[in-house]
Amino acid sequence: MSLEQASEIQRRMYDFIVNYMKSEGMPPTNREIGRELNIASTGHVDYHLTMLEKKGLISRQAKKSRGIKLTKQVQEGIPVMGIIAAGEPLDIFSDASSSINIGSDMIETENTYALVVRGRSMIEDHICDGDYVVIKPQSTCQNGDIVVAVHMQEGASGSSTLKRFFQEKEHNRVRLQPANSELDPIMIPKSVWDREWQIQGKVVAIFRQCIAAA
Amino acid sequence: MSLEQASEIQRRMYDFIVNYMKSEGMPPTNREIGRELNIASTGHVDYHLTMLEKKGLISRQAKKSRGIKLTKQVQEGIPVMGIIAAGEPLDIFSDASSSINIGSDMIETENTYALVVRGRSMIEDHICDGDYVVIKPQSTCQNGDIVVAVHMQEGASGSSTLKRFFQEKEHNRVRLQPANSELDPIMIPKSVWDREWQIQGKVVAIFRQCIAAA
DNA sequence: TATCTTCTGGAATAGTCGTTCTAGTTTTTG
DNA sequence: CAAAAACTAGAACGACTATTCCAGAAGATA
Known part of the structure; x- marks a missing residue:
């Protein structure tokens, strides 16, 4: 249920999604993720997104473009x-x-x-x-x-x-x-x-x- | 440069975009906007988005899906x-x-x-x-x-x-x-x-x- | 009245997008 | 070592998307 059990590449993918959403105001597309992380195949990106979803870090809306949501919203406050x-x-x-x-x-x-x-x-x-x-x-x-x-x-x-x-x-x-x-x-x-x-x-x-x- | 000079339909469109982004975490597509506001044509939606852009309320990234940004971010704080x-x-x-x-x-x-x-x-x-x-x-x-x-x-x-x-x-x-x-x-x-x-x-x-x- | 701006619908297009499939490699596990 | 799990690439498909063009209606302007 947490970042620790995600692999190196999945951690980097998750970080990219968080940063992209912060700067662009919308989630990235699978292809944008692939481009950033030097992943040649969109199927490959989909695979890791499915893993991140299985581990509970994100949720996805099927068929929707940019259909990625962060399950735990980014902690913006002061702990x-x-x-x-x-x-x-x-x-x-x-x-x-x-x-x-x-x-x-x-x-x-x-x-x-x-x-x-x-x-x-x-x-x-x-x-x-x-x-x-x-x-x-x-x-x-x-x-x-x-x-x-x-x-x-x-x-x-x-x-x-x-x-x-x-x-x-x-x-x-x-x-x-x-x-x-x-x-x-x-x-x-x-x-x-x-x-x-x-x-x-x-x-x-x-x-x-x-x-x-x- | 402000909401006052936008027409009724454009104001409703802007409000929908703001609410959609708040609840869904991403901007809506042109079609989703049209569906919500009972606009039959996507070209029609594009027309009003262009107007909103001209009036400085939103900015758009050409060709990108959900490529809408709010120019003034929503005031979430306490005024x-x-x-x-x-x-x-x-x-x-x-x-x-x-x-x-x-x-x-x-x-x-x-x-x-x-x-x-x-x-x-x-x-x-x-x-x-x-x-x-x-x-x-x-x-x-x-x-x-x-x-x-x-x-x-x-x-x-x-x-x-x-x-x-x-x-x-x-x-x-x-x-x-x-x-x-x-x-x-x-x-x-x-x-x-x-x-x-x-x-x-x-x-x-x-x-x-x-x-x-x- | 004629003209301009604003608003609406329909259709078409080129490109983008998520998803699936096949097939292969690498790493981990037992 | 063998089997399983994790990872990678390429290609292809159908649905989705932004955009453009055409054509017309409504209202304001002058």
């Missing part, structure tokens, strides 16, 4: 990859359980992902419990950026946290600042930072769903 | 209809100047629209200056809902505001409550409310773009 709660280990869903769909007009959707915020550690920056934060992966950032920082501890899975990042050169340390006056910032000597910490990405957008009156 | 600032007249863009694209998995996109928030009147509900609020149009709401309320004043364009709605039966009035302790709620006697006010819709989601460090 929700897990839950982030300050200080606790990041709960990563290996497979995106859902996705939020924010248009490419506003945000680069390439490589970005979303996390669900737990807790009130960034409440004074108006990031609430339950909000989705859209993360653009990057390993560096500027002072004041809201970032996902991961503490790599030996022998344990790293714990991650959502904080504002400040590099304090005068003290030779990094400060991870929550936006909650009840919570204390985390101060990390630069040497420890370099050894044990890692920036995973930066918050580029926030999305909140208002279910009912709070 | 940003204006700016809302507490108490000031709603700045409505008659034509959506932009759109944010939030997937239908999360929100009904049908009929919903977005407004850009100006000011800090809802800051304690963590709705900030510059945030997009997604509005689901409805004329009634429940206590505690965050709504767009419009004050219809005679001889002037109505002013609108973003507030929490409370019907206070014991005082026979409506209270529009800002989420900012520096601002006072608006108290409106029920009779005045019924005569001069109108609920335009309810906030169902919030979207914020983080440009840089604040």
